[in-house]
Amino acid sequence: MDEQKVLSIKGLLDDTPEEYLSHKEKYENSIRKSVLFYKTLHSTEDENMSVDEKTKLNFRNIVTSAIFKDNSPFMLHNSMFIPTIMGQGTDEQREYWMKRAKNMEIIGTYAQTELGHGTFIRGLETQATYDPDTEEFVLHSPVLSSYKWWPGGLAHTANYCIVMARLYIKGKSHGIHPFMVQIRDEETHMPLPGIKLGEIGAKLGFNTVNNGFLGFENHRISRDRMLMKNAQVLKDGTFVAGSNSKLTYGTMVYVRVLIVSNMANMLAKAVTIALRYSAIRRQSQPKPDEPEPQILDYVTQQHKLFIAIASSHAFYMNAMWLWEIYYSVSLQLASGKLDNLPELHALACCLKPLSTIDATAMIEKCRLACGGHGYMLSANLAQTYGLATAAYTYEGENTVLLLQAARSLVKAWVGHVKGRPLKGTMAYLAGDSTVKAWDGSIDGIIQSFKVVAIRKISSVVKILQDYEKSGLSPEDAWNKASVFLTAASEAHGRAVLLSVYKSEMDKRAAVLSPPLRKVLLQLVDLYVTYWALEKVGDMLLYASITDKDVDELQRRYIELLAAIRPNAVGLVDAFDFRDEILNSTLGAYDGRAYERLMEEAMKSPLNAEPVNQTFHKYLKPFMRGKL
Ligand SMILES: CCCCCCCCCCCCCCCC(=O)SCCNC(=O)CCNC(=O)[C@H](O)C(C)(C)COP(=O)(O)OP(=O)(O)OC[C@H]1O[C@@H](n2cnc3c(N)ncnc32)[C@H](O)[C@@H]1OP(=O)(O)O
Numbered sequence: 001m002d003e004q005k006v007l008s009i010k011g012l013l014d015d016t017p018e019e020y021l022s023h024k025e026k027y028e029n030s031i032r033k034s035v036l037f038y039k040t041l042h043s044t045e046d047e048n049m050s051v052d053e054k055t056k057l058n059f060r061n062i063v064t065s066a067i068f069k070d071n072s073p074f075m076l077h078n079s080m081f082i083p084t085i086m087g088q089g090t091d092e093q094r095e096y097w098m099k100r101a102k103n104m105e106i107i108g109t110y111a112q113t114e115l116g117h118g119t120f121i122r123g124l125e126t127q128a129t130y131d132p133d134t135e136e137f138v139l140h141s142p143v144l145s146s147y148k149w150w151p152g153g154l155a156h157t158a159n160y161c162i163v164m165a166r167l168y169i170k171g172k173s174h175g176i177h178p179f180m181v182q183i184r185d186e187e188t189h190m191p192l193p194g195i196k197l198g199e200i201g202a203k204l205g206f207n208t209v210n211n212g213f214l215g216f217e218n219h220r221i222s223r224d225r226m227l228m229k230n231a232q233v234l235k236d237g238t239f240v241a242g243s244n245s246k247l248t249y250g251t252m253v254y255v256r257v258l259i260v261s262n263m264a265n266m267l268a269k270a271v272t273i274a275l276r277y278s279a280i281r282r283q284s285q286p287k288p289d290e291p292e293p294q295i296l297d298y299v300t301q302q303h304k305l306f307i308a309i310a311s312s313h314a315f316y317m318n319a320m321w322l323w324e325i326y327y328s329v330s331l332q333l334a335s336g337k338l339d340n341l342p343e344l345h346a347l348a349c350c351l352k353p354l355s356t357i358d359a360t361a362m363i364e365k366c367r368l369a370c371g372g373h374g375y376m377l378s379a380n381l382a383q384t385y386g387l388a389t390a391a392y393t394y395e396g397e398n399t400v401l402l403l404q405a406a407r408s409l410v411k412a413w414v415g416h417v418k419g420r421p422l423k424g425t426m427a428y429l430a431g432d433s434t435v436k437a438w439d440g441s442i443d444g445i446i447q448s449f450k451v452v453a454i455r456k457i458s459s460v461v462k463i464l465q466d467y468e469k470s471g472l473s474p475e476d477a478w479n480k481a482s483v484f485l486t487a488a489s490e491a492h493g494r495a496v497l498l499s500v501y502k503s504e505m506d507k508r509a510a511v512l513s514p515p516l517r518k519v520l521l522q523l524v525d526l527y528v529t530y531w532a533l534e535k536v537g538d539m540l541l542y543a544s545i546t547d548k549d550v551d552e553l554q555r556r557y558i559e560l561l562a563a564i565r566p567n568a569v570g571l572v573d574a575f576d577f578r579d580e581i582l583n584s585t586l587g588a589y590d591g592r593a594y595e596r597l598m599e600e601a602m603k604s605p606l607n608a609e610p611v612n613q614t615f616h617k618y619l620k621p622f623m624r625g626k627l
C-alpha cells in the first residue's frame with residue numbers, strides 16, 4: 001500500500017481549489033475523482049491482499065481526505081451500505097448484493113433519517129406494507145415529514161439504497177426494518193416510477209457528499225428485498241421476529257466505533273497543521289534586543305496545542321481497544337450470544353460523543369491558534385472543523401447518545417445496589433466511592449475520575465428516585481434529571497478514556513525505546529493532568545483534593561508543557577501525514593507557509609485580471625455620482 005503511488009495519479013488532486021467551484025461543479029468534480037480513486041484503489045488493494053481490513057479502512061480514509069476536502073459522494077456506499085448488507089442480509093442476500101456492491105456495479109446509501117425524525121427511530125413514518133397476493137412490499141411516504149432527508153450520495157449518485165421503513169402486515173405494525181430498494185434505472189439513471197429524489201442543498205460542510213431526499217408513492221418491491229437476517233416475512237405474510245429488535249441498529253454501532261478512530265485522525269491532522277505553523281510563525285518581542293520568538297514558545301500556545309496531540313493518541317488507543325470489543329461482540333452475535341451487546345452499545349454511546357465533542361473543540365482551537373491565517377480556507381482547518389462537527393450530530397446526536405449511555409449506567413447502578421454483579425467496563429462502579437488519600441499520581445488521578453463517575457451516577461439515581469417519589473412519572477423524572485444524567489455519562493466516559501489510554505500505553509511501553517517511552521508517557525501525564533484541572537470542581541467536590549494539590553497540579557502541567565516543547569514538532573511529524581493529505585498552506589513539511597499562502601491567493605479567479613468589470617459597471621459611475 002503506497003499513499004504516494006495513489007496520490008501521484010494525475011487528476012486525483014485538484015488544480016483549482018474546490019472552494020472556487022460552484023455547487024454543481026463541486027459535485028461533478030467529486031464524482032470524476034471518486035471514479036478515478038476507486039479504480040486506483042482497487043488495483044492497489046489487489047496488490048495488498050494480505051493486509052487486514054482495519055488497515056485497509058484506515059488507509060482508504062486517510063487517502064480519501066487528501067482527495068476530498070469535503071468528503072466523497074461514495075462515502076455512504078462504503079461506510080454504511082456495504083456494512084448493512086453484511087450485517088442485516090441473509091447468506092443468500094449477502095452473496096448476491098455484496099458481489100454487485102463490492103464491484104461498484106451498483107452504488108448505494110443508507111436512508112434512515114427523515115425530515116421529521118432522525119433521533120427517534122421508532123417514530124419513522126416511511127411505510128413498507130406487505131401484500132401477500134403479489135408477495136411484494138409497497139413503499140409509501142404518507143406525509144412530507146416521512147421523506148428521507150440527509151443520506152449521503154442519495155441525490156444523484158446512488159441507484160440503490162437501504163431504506164429503513166415501518167413494516168405493516170395485515171394492518172399491524174411490526175417495527176422498523178431494512179429494505180434494499182432500487183431507486184434509479186441502471187441504464188438511464190432516471191428515478192424509477194413512484195420515486196421522488198433530489199438534493200437537500202448547501203451545508204456547513206459535506207458539500208461534495210450529495211446528501212439527498214427521497215419519497216415514495218406506492219412503490220413496489222419484491223419480498224426478497226427485505227434484508228432478513230434478523231426478522232423475516234414469510235410468503236403468506238407471517239412475521240418471524242428476530243432474537244433482539246435492536247440488532248437492526250447494528251450498522252449504527254459499527255459507525256459509532258469507526259468515528260472514534262476517525263476523530264483521532266482528524267485531530268492529528270489539525271494539530272499537525274497548527275503546530276508546524278506555530279514553529280515557523282514569529283510574533284512580538286518580549287525581550288528587547290532579542291529576535292521575535294516562535295509563537296510555539298508562548299506557553300499559552302503550547303496549552304492550546306499539546307493537549308490536541310495527547311488527545312489524538314488517547315482517541316487512537318481507545319478506538320483500537322473499542323474495535324477489539326466490537327469484533328469480539330460481533331463474533332458472539334454471529335453465534336447467537338447477545339449478552340455483551342448492551343455494554344458495547346453503552347460504550348459506543350459514550351466514546352462517540354466525547355471524541356467528537358473534544359475533537360471539534362480542539363480543531364477549532366487549532367484554527368484559532370493560527371491567528372488570521374487560520375481563517376483562510378487554504379489552511380484546511382475550517383473544512384476539517386466542518387467535517388468533525390458533523391459527527392457531533394450524525395450517527396446519533398451527542399446528547400441523545402449520552403442519555404442512552406446514562407440509561408445503561410442507571411440500570412447498572414440500581415442493579416448493583418440490589419446486589420447484582422457489575423461487569424466489564426462498569427465493574428469499577430462497585431469500588432471505593434471516596435478517594436482515601438490523594439497522591440497526585442497518574443493512577444491516583446484516574447482513580448479519582450472513577451470516583452467522580454460513581455458519585456455522579458449514584459447522585460443522579462437518587463435524584464431520579466426522589467422525583468418519582470414526589471409523584472413524577474419515570475419519563476418526567478428522567479427528563480427533569482437529564483442534565484445530570486448526561487453529566488454522569490460524561491464522567492463515566494472520561495474515566496474510560498483516561499484509564500484505557502493509560503493501560504494501552506503501558507501495554508506498549510515495554511517495546512518502546514526508553515527515550516520514546518518517556519515522551520509518550522509525558523503525553524499520558526499531560527492528558528491526565530489537563531483533565532484533572534479542567535474538572536477541578538469535580539476533583540474538589542468528590543476527590544477531596546486541597547488547594548495545595550491544585551497548585552501542584554498547575555505547576556506540574558506547566559512543567560509538562562516545557563518538557564514536551566522540544567519534541568512537539570517531532571510528535572506531529574510522527575503522525576506521518578503527507579503534505580497532500582494535510583492539504584494546507586500552513587502545515588506543509590517544508591514550512592513555506594507565506595509562499596504557499598501567496599501561491600494559493602494567486603489561484604483566486606479574481607486575480608486573473610487587474611481590473612474587474614464591476615469597476616466600469618458600478619464603482620466608477622457610483623464614485624462620480626452618476627449611479
Ligand atoms: C475522509 C473520509 C473519512 C471517512 C471516515 C468514516 C467515518 C464515518 C462516517 C460515516 C458517515 C456517516 C454519515 C452519517 C449516517 C447517519 O447518520 S445514519 C442515521 C443514524 N441515526 C442515528 O444514529 C439515530 C440515533 N438514534 C438511535 O440510535 C436510537 O433511536 C436511540 C436514540 C438509541 C433510541 O432508540 P429506541 O428505539 O427509542 O430505544 P430505547 O427505547 O431508548 O432503548 C431500548 C433498548 O434498546 C437498546 N438499544 C438502543 N440502541 C441500541 C443499539 N444500537 N444496539 C443495542 N442496543 C440498543 C437500549 O440500550 C435499550 O435497552 P434497555 O435499556 O431497554 O435494556
Ligand SMILES: Cc1cc2nc3c(=O)[nH]c(=O)nc-3n(C[C@H](O)[C@H](O)[C@H](O)COP(=O)(O)OP(=O)(O)OC[C@H]3O[C@@H](n4cnc5c(N)ncnc54)[C@H](O)[C@@H]3O)c2cc1C
Nearest residue numbers: 111112113117118119150151152390393394395396397399
Ligand atoms: C452531515 C450529516 C450527514 C448525515 N448523513 C446521514 C445519512 O447518510 N443517512 C441518514 O439516515 N441520516 C444521516 N444524517 C442524519 C443524522 O443521523 C441525524 O441528523 C441525527 O441522527 C440527529 O437526528 P435529528 O436531526 O433528528 O436531530 P434531533 O433529534 O431533532 O435533535 C435536535 C435537538 O433535540 C434534542 N433531542 C432530540 N431527542 C431528544 C431526547 N430524546 N432527549 C433529549 N434531547 C433530545 C437533541 O439533543 C438536539 O439538541 C446525517 C446528518 C448530518 C448532519
